Amino acid sequence: MQYWLMKSEPDEVSIDDLARAGTVPWSGVRNYQARNFMRDAMQVGDLAFFYHSGCAEPGIAGICEVCSEPYPDATQFDPHSAYHDPKSAPDKPRWLLRDVRFVGKGRYLPLAELRSYVELANMRLLARGNRLSITPVTAEEWAFINRFMAEKS
């Protein structure tokens, strides 16, 4: 059992979109490190913070759960998709993803607030220059942040 943080642009898929859909494929990851986390390190049942990026106030919006084994990201083979990868062959797919399931929505935790806690000083998300869209979260970080999720907003 491991914990994760997964970034999504709310314009594409927000926590409310996930709540409505129930389950979504985590498509569009085109970074090998993030792919390897999904392909190799994640396990069904792992929990992840759902993070909103590329928006006015980035931050943690809720929690989701890894709910499938890895399988090829269909968008890589779609010439009309922004995530199309012409170098990926259907018999040897380059990009694998997992499905994630909505677990809950918490008090919105802005990035600026996360940065204010010394307990999170070493969090991967907050590391200088971090751009990874999927990062591991330690059990300590999870517990520390998770208790804010239950607060009223």
Add this chain to the structure above:
DNA sequence: GCCAACGTTGGC
């Protein structure tokens, strides 16, 4: 295998 050029991410 090095490394410069380029593209992308993502906060601000």
Add this chain to the structure above:
DNA sequence: GCCAACGTTGGC
């Protein structure tokens, strides 16, 4: 829109 930081590409 800017720009720092990082990843990828491709020539050599």
